[in-house]
Structure formats: C-alpha cells, structure tokens
Amino acid sequence: MEQQNNYRIHEDIEKLHKKTFIVLDLEEHFSDELQDNPFFVEFISEWQKSWFFSNYDEIGRRAAELCDNDLNLIINDVHIISSTTYENNDCHGCLLVGYEEPDIKFEEEIDIKEHKRVRKLLETTGKNLILLVNTRGKVRGYKYMENIKGIVGTIFIKFNGWFSWSCEVDGLHIFDFEKMCAKFPYNTDDGVSINKLKMAIEKYSSLEKETISEEIINSLTSIVKSVSKQKSGALLVILDEDFAKKEISRLRYSSTIISPQSINSSTIHDLSSIDGAVILDIKGNCHAFGTILDGIESKGDASRGLVLGNASLSSSNYPYASPA
Structure with missing residues (x-):
C-alpha cells in the first residue's frame, strides 16, 4: 500500500507543481542577515x-x-x-x-x-x-x-x-x-512576502491564462500580512480553485471544512491560530482550516497537533510547502 501511495505521489508531482499556487515560505519572514542563522x-x-x-x-x-x-x-x-x-x-x-x-x-x-x-x-x-x-x-x-x-x-x-x-x-x-x-526572530517587514505573493500570482496568471483582479490580489495580500503575524507560526495554502476542492475532499477526515466563502483577513488570522493549514483558493475563498495535510487519504484525527512540515505535504504533494 505504501509503495502504491508513493508511486501515485511521484506520478502526480508535475501536475501538483502547476496546481499548487503558493504556500507561505518560512524563509520569507526573515531578513537576509538571518538566512544563515x-x-x-x-x-x-x-x-x-x-x-x-x-x-x-x-x-x-x-x-x-x-x-x-x-x-x-x-x-x-x-x-x-x-x-x-x-x-x-x-x-x-x-x-x-x-x-x-x-x-x-x-x-x-x-x-x-x-x-x-x-x-x-x-x-x-x-x-x-x-x-x-x-x-x-x-x-x-x-x-x-x-x-x-x-x-x-x-x-x-x-x-x-x-x-x-x-x-x-x-x-x-x-x-x-x-x-x-x-x-524564530521574525522580520517585521512584510515586503518580501508580499512581493513573493505577487510574483506567484503573475506566474499563475501567465500559465493559466487567467486574470486575477486587483481586488482579489489586495485581499490575498491582506490575508498574508495578517497570518504572518501569528506568534506560533501558521500554514497558509493557496490552490487552484478546482484542485482546492479535490484536496479538501481527500483530506476531509483531518480538516474542519467550511462552505467555500470569502473571509476577511482578521478572521483568517483567528482560524490560523490552531494547528493545521488554512486552505484558500486562488479567488480568496476559504475552504478549510486546521487541516493536517498527511499527503495520503486516510481516516485521520483533526484534533491532533500539526506535525512540522505537515507530513507528506512538504516532501511530496506540495514541493514548495513549509510553515509560515
């Protein structure tokens, strides 16, 4: 069973590269001086x-x-x-x-x-x-x-x-x-994170031939700034809209799922205060929070703590993922 799961993960890696819009990067919240911390x-x-x-x-x-x-x-x-x-x-x-x-x-x-x-x-x-x-x-x-x-x-x-x-x-x-x-000693300047977010949006728009409105960009920017201020760190995953729905279905046993909807940045900040990832789609709609991203479909326990790297999230399914 484990070999089959690994095979499926590696087989889909190229698709997932394209569908994973952005995951906040741990390094984005440090000054250049601290990269060699x-x-x-x-x-x-x-x-x-x-x-x-x-x-x-x-x-x-x-x-x-x-x-x-x-x-x-x-x-x-x-x-x-x-x-x-x-x-x-x-x-x-x-x-x-x-x-x-x-x-x-x-x-x-x-x-x-x-x-x-x-x-x-x-x-x-x-x-x-x-x-x-x-x-x-x-x-x-x-x-x-x-x-x-x-x-x-x-x-x-x-x-x-x-x-x-x-x-x-x-x-x-x-x-x-x-x-x-x-x-970690966080860099209080959000500029690096926001620039990375905007670059990811531009890349997504170019690949998918889809224009992201300025209103959505501003909303996502506000969310990134808010979540990055969590004292204990947080994980924010932004996915292609269709892929977000599939991932939430796959991880339904280890998530708190909500009806997809636009939620303001202060509320997203509150939802990101517990262990697990907050899942958004490219249009800024929130699909789930407290998501333990185990990488394989199994009946999990949404109450357990976040294992750093969220298990197979960072090493397999989402190659760019790491905690914010």
Missing part, C-alpha cells in the same frame, strides 16, 4: 529528518540544542532556571556565556546547576549587570552591561518570564523560547 539551519535539518514523528516544539528544542556547542552544554539548565521563581516572581535577567573575565569576580565559582541560587543572582541583573558564565557552566561573577558591546565568542541569554528566554550568539539574535516553544 544557525538555529534556522539546524531547524530545517531536524525538520527533514523528523517531521513524520516529531512536532514543532520537539524539533525546535532539538535545533536550539544543536546550533551552538557551548549552548548545548547548558541549555537544559537554562530551561530549568527560566521556570524557577524568586519570591513568587517569574524569571527575568541576563546571562553571558563566554571566556570573558568578570568585572566583579566571585571568590568561588557557582555551578549553573545550582538553579535556585543562579535564579536568585539573576534578580540583580538586567539593567547594569549581567551574570557571567564560562563554557564549563561555572558562574564566575558579573560583567557591566556597558562593557559587553562588540565582544565576540559569546552567547547572550535574556530571561523574559516563565520558560521564556531569548538567545543571541555574537550579537546575532538566533531564536526565542516562549513557554518552551522555540520561535
């Missing part, structure tokens, strides 16, 4: 290896562990510290990991595994001071904030609340954790 590189690698049996959060945590060797040694301790309260306050403060000499040196080093003690010390940091940790996981003292600019070979960690922290390596913001969910 080590977390992004590891994330894609882990995704390709593990999309079938791991979810977004699991892959994100593994990618974070792998993107820097020094960070790998202490990342579990960082997670624990970020979840530790001090006098009922969530964790806030800053760590600097590197080989630098402290400006205020402790007489005895403190092991980062002394989580409660480290959490207490973090209460003194953030404005003028930063806690200095060497690559062996030993807290050596403080650096003054004013003295860390331009330092290379360091990891800067800022705690932002319960199980939430951000990470910079040599000044490059590489990822954030929010309640143990790894997030």
Whole structure:
C-alpha cells in the first residue's frame, strides 16, 4: 500500500507543481542577515529528518540544542532556571556565556546547576549587570552591561518570564523560547512576502491564462500580512480553485471544512491560530482550516497537533510547502 501511495505521489508531482499556487515560505519572514542563522539551519535539518514523528516544539528544542556547542552544554539548565521563581516572581535577567573575565569576580565559582541560587543572582541583573558564565557552566561573577558591546565568542541569554528566554550568539539574535516553544526572530517587514505573493500570482496568471483582479490580489495580500503575524507560526495554502476542492475532499477526515466563502483577513488570522493549514483558493475563498495535510487519504484525527512540515505535504504533494 505504501509503495502504491508513493508511486501515485511521484506520478502526480508535475501536475501538483502547476496546481499548487503558493504556500507561505518560512524563509520569507526573515531578513537576509538571518538566512544563515544557525538555529534556522539546524531547524530545517531536524525538520527533514523528523517531521513524520516529531512536532514543532520537539524539533525546535532539538535545533536550539544543536546550533551552538557551548549552548548545548547548558541549555537544559537554562530551561530549568527560566521556570524557577524568586519570591513568587517569574524569571527575568541576563546571562553571558563566554571566556570573558568578570568585572566583579566571585571568590568561588557557582555551578549553573545550582538553579535556585543562579535564579536568585539573576534578580540583580538586567539593567547594569549581567551574570557571567564560562563554557564549563561555572558562574564566575558579573560583567557591566556597558562593557559587553562588540565582544565576540559569546552567547547572550535574556530571561523574559516563565520558560521564556531569548538567545543571541555574537550579537546575532538566533531564536526565542516562549513557554518552551522555540520561535524564530521574525522580520517585521512584510515586503518580501508580499512581493513573493505577487510574483506567484503573475506566474499563475501567465500559465493559466487567467486574470486575477486587483481586488482579489489586495485581499490575498491582506490575508498574508495578517497570518504572518501569528506568534506560533501558521500554514497558509493557496490552490487552484478546482484542485482546492479535490484536496479538501481527500483530506476531509483531518480538516474542519467550511462552505467555500470569502473571509476577511482578521478572521483568517483567528482560524490560523490552531494547528493545521488554512486552505484558500486562488479567488480568496476559504475552504478549510486546521487541516493536517498527511499527503495520503486516510481516516485521520483533526484534533491532533500539526506535525512540522505537515507530513507528506512538504516532501511530496506540495514541493514548495513549509510553515509560515
């Protein structure tokens, strides 16, 4: 059965290339500077290896562990510290990991595994001071904030609340954790995404000899901007109208299907807040949301979480697909 399904998928690949209008591309939401982000590189690698049996959060945590060797040694301790309260306050403060000499040196080093003690010390940091940790996981003292600019070979960690922290390596913001969910540092400029969308519309119009009205283009543009602002990411798939109907029928067991209709961008944003893809056609009509795109027709469960890459979506049926 599996061989038959794979054969069908590969046999139809050329048709699907033509019928898949656009799927928002993960890379479109990053600045050019972040295209070589080590977390992004590891994330894609882990995704390709593990999309079938791991979810977004699991892959994100593994990618974070792998993107820097020094960070790998202490990342579990960082997670624990970020979840530790001090006098009922969530964790806030800053760590600097590197080989630098402290400006205020402790007489005895403190092991980062002394989580409660480290959490207490973090209460003194953030404005003028930063806690200095060497690559062996030993807290050596403080650096003054004013003295860390331009330092290379360091990891800067800022705690932002319960199980939430951000990470910079040599000044490059590489990822954030929010309640143990790894997030990319998004580019707030929508220009790249919108240009890609318009290019895809032009290509579709040329291939299908069909003119897309300015009204529809503006509607799709508004939807793309709205969905791209989802904090936890989202998947938006825009298909040829006939193909959209066929795909929804095929994936009916793992979707929440609605009567095809035009829905405003703020409502699409709300629908994209749960796991699974929002399916639109080229005319901007919404057909389904929360769609787990498994790639083969089977009786699935629309309540389960999105497996990153949406299973066979990104590797087979929709060659250009990836999460927004």
